[in-house]
Amino acid sequence: MDIEERINLVLKKPTEEVLTVENLRHLFEVGAPLQHYIGFEISGYIHLGTGLMAGAKIADFQKAGIKTRIFLADWHSWINDKLGGDLEVIQEVALKYFKVGMEKSIEVMGGDPKKVEFVLASEILENGDYWQTVIDISKNVTLSRVMRSITIMGRQMGESIDFAKLIYPMMQVADIFYQGVTIAHAGMDQRKAHVIAIEVAQKLKYHPIVHNGEKLKPVAVHHHLLLGLQEPPVWPITSEEQFKEIKAQMKMSKSKPYSAVFIHDSPEEIKQKLRKAFCPAREVNYNPVLDWAEHIIFREEPTEFTIHRPAKFGGDVTYTTFEELKKDFAEGKLHPLDLKNAVAEYLIELLKPIREYFERHPEPLELMRSVKITR
Ligand SMILES: Nc1ncnc2c1ncn2[C@@H]1O[C@H](COP(=O)(O)OP(=O)(O)OP(=O)(O)O)[C@@H](O)[C@H]1O
Ligand SMILES: N[C@@H](Cc1ccc(O)cc1)C(=O)O
Missing domain, CATH: 1.10.240.10 (Tyrosyl-Transfer RNA Synthetase)
Structure with a gap:
């Protein structure tokens, strides 16, 4: 497959934005490591937005010869008070429900779940260098910018939050560098984290992605955010x-x-x-x-x-x-x-194959029914 075909796969719907197509082309041209990642908080049931939109792009990335990875952001979910803020419950749900739900979603969208690597955040956080990366990044970002970026955790500016939530955006940027990610993928609501990553990559003392002596910029791919079925807060919309x-x-x-429609509905x-x-x-x-x-x-x-x-x-x-x-x-x-x-x-x-899978294996959904879904 030639480079233009591979780029077209990355650009294919539901992709809404690539930062930037030139840098993506460059990664292909120089034969750089093509390491994708998309991170998820472990927070509740998988819906069409999280499962099918991400699954569709993962299928495209695989066809374009890119290594795909799903990052199970257990610590981030704990910081963001998901599932009652209980790290053990979050990890159990990540491994027993979320992983299989995403595998099935990828499959129905034409991807190969066996080719997706699943990484739990706590596995990489244990390494001392991770926190050094978080501090390095933090030294290059202003407090007001961090505060503006809390929308990546579904929080609003001006909302009263505890201090741990300000560490989260810096961790999300560190996750990219620390895993050697060259293609950072998410829905449009995550773009602030990726823009920081692209900018800060140039400023760090060490460079996070070096290939044949060249300092490469990470590329960000953002997919469309599927709309919810509910009525908008104002109607008609006038401007x-x-x-x-x-x-x-x-x-x-x-x-x-x-x-939302959930994948098991x-x-x-x-x-x-x-x-x-x-x-x-x-x-x-x-x-x-x-x-x-x-x-x-x-x-x-x-x-x-x-x-x-x-x-x-x-x-x-x-x-x-x-x-x-x-x-x-x-x-x-x-x-x-x-x-x-x-x-x-x-x-x-x-969604039939997913529904039938969960009928044959009810344990993941039974686990979900037993946990407290918060926020
Ligand atoms: N409606 C959607 N359409 C497409 N992608 C989505 C949608 N909602 C979330 N995503 C993407 O899925 C990933 C995980 O997001 P997140 O954990 O916020 O999803 P969520 O389960 O919808 O959360 P919440 O219900 O709390 O908003 C992110 O990359 C995000 O951009
Ligand atoms: N902020 C993302 C989750 C996430 C966490 C860490 C990451 O490295 C990537 C993504 C969300 O709310 O959906």
């Missing part, structure tokens, strides 16, 4: 500014009821959540159901997506590109209920 702000806040999240739950979803007729700018169609169903184009309707409502219709579907919806030729039902059916089929 571009307001639109951007709302979109950033309205990502699918397990903490918002009816926002039953067909009935999926149908019910979609039936209640925010999906006004003709609305194509802010529409979570269309957002899911674009980033999950039409990730590959052309693809055949058939919407079944009774003859009196126009009969079956098949779309091969997202643009065709969007156009019909905008013109009122496709009813929200028909779109919702078809997206629900697609997801039920896509």
